[in-house]
Amino acid sequence: MDGGFGISGVIEDPEQRMVAAQAAEGGALGDWEKEENREHSRKRIVIEHVFGRLKVFKIIAEKYRNRRKRFDVRFNLIAAIHNFELP
Numbered sequence: 778m779d780g781g782f783g784i785s786g787v788i789e790d791p792e793q794r795m796v797a798a799q800a801a802e803g804g805a806l807g808d809w810e811k812e813e814n815r816e817h818s819r820k821r822i823v824i825e826h827v828f829g830r831l832k833v834f835k836i837i838a839e840k841y842r843n844r845r846k847r848f849d850v851r852f853n854l855i856a857a858i859h860n861f862e863l864p
Contacts, residue, residue: 796817797813797814797817797818798810798813798814827859830859831855831856831859834855836848836851836852836855837852837855
């Protein structure tokens with residue numbers, strides 16, 4: 778199952794990709810598939826919230842225009858600030 782442009786090529790093994798199940802045309806999802814989709818949504822929303830909080834820092838929300846060498850250090854500092862603020 779192809780996950781679309783967003784994840785193509787990120788993980789080589791298609792079995793390891795987290796892609797929500799889709800019902801066949803005119804069909805319905807089974808109980809097992811619905812539960813898998815719920816689990817997928819729970820994990821995805823946590824990640825999306827982290828990205829949202831990190832985008833407060835413009836280094837992630839916009840194109841980075843400084844030296845590439847310093848990007849790792851700055852991103853790690855932002856991640857540390859984010860982790861420090863977690864309850």
